[in-house]
Amino acid sequence: xQSVTQLGSHVSVSEGALVLLRCNxxxxxxPYLFWYVQYPNQGxxxxxxxxxxxxxxxxxxxxxxEFKKSETxxxxxxxxxxxxxxxxxxxxxxxxxxNTGKLIFGQGTTLQVKP
Amino acid sequence: xxxxxxxxxWVICKSGTSVKIECRSLDFQATTMFWYRQFPKQSLMLMATxxxxxxxxxxxxxxxxxxxxxHASLTLSTLTVTSAHPEDSSxxxxxxxxxxxxxxxxxxxxxxxxxxx
Numbered sequence: 001x002q003s004v005t006q007l008g009s010h011v012s013v014s015e016g017a018l019v020l021l022r023c024n025x026x027x028x029x030x031p032y033l034f035w036y037v038q039y040p041n042q043g044x045x046x047x048x049x050x051x052x053x054x055x056x057x058x059x060x061x062x063x064x065x066e067f068k069k070s071e072t073x074x075x076x077x078x079x080x081x082x083x084x085x086x087x088x089x090x091x092x093x094x095x096x097x098x099n100t101g102k103l104i105f106g107q108g109t110t111l112q113v114k115p
Numbered sequence: 116x117x118x119x120x121x122x123x124x125w126v127i128c129k130s131g132t133s134v135k136i137e138c139r140s141l142d143f144q145a146t147t148m149f150w151y152r153q154f155p156k157q158s159l160m161l162m163a164t165x166x167x168x169x170x171x172x173x174x175x176x177x178x179x180x181x182x183x184x185x186h187a188s189l190t191l192s193t194l195t196v197t198s199a200h201p202e203d204s205s206x207x208x209x210x211x212x213x214x215x216x217x218x219x220x221x222x223x224x225x226x227x228x229x230x231x232x
Contacts, residue, residue, distance in 0.1 A: 110156075
């Protein structure tokens with residue numbers, strides 16, 4: 001079975017500082033990994049996804065993530081935080097031929113950006 | 116990108132009543148849709164997988180007789196919360212899988228806030 005663990009339920013950074021949100025996965029098959037962002041009272045928006053191509057994945061809004069099989073990690077980064085980045089971030093995994101396409105989400109990380 | 120809508124965006128109902136939530140894929144066909152539930156400050160928990168023309172597949176611990184799912188067309192899935200109680204109050208989010216492949220992108224609706232008094 002697949003699962004993801006997000007380390008740190010709350011991350012606070014200053015505007016302009018590096019953003020690092022951690023995600024570790026567990027999967028018995030090559031995983032498909034995703035990062036989503038959720039603004040208050042809204043659905044989820046896809047930031048980026050890893051589907052076994054390049055290990056460094058670039059997404060929207062300046063975010064990127066690197067797939068590291070040896071560390072079973074898929075951490076999300078952004079070089080310089082903006083106030084508008086404040087939101088809830090979810091890492092998710094989907095994989096395996098027996099899987100119906102459903103996503104398994106991590107616990108979520110709240111990103112706070114201080115002026 | 117593809118758009119998924121939900122209706123209503125919020126609903127308040129009395130305990131014991133039933134509430135229907137619609138999930139529509141506006142510009143693509145979706146043979147598979149998913150229903151999630153999210154409590155405040157928590158993650159999304161998959162409730163069920165909705166397949167067009169067949170019975171939904173429920174996750175363990177989800178009461179299928181309480182959360183009725185109907186996927187009558189390639190663009191519409193509905194979730195009916197029957198005999199709602201305050202503990203059913205939550206944020207319900209649907210998503211739709213674009214195309215037939217399970218590795219295709221999943222698009223999320225904006226969510227429905229259900230409050231049961």
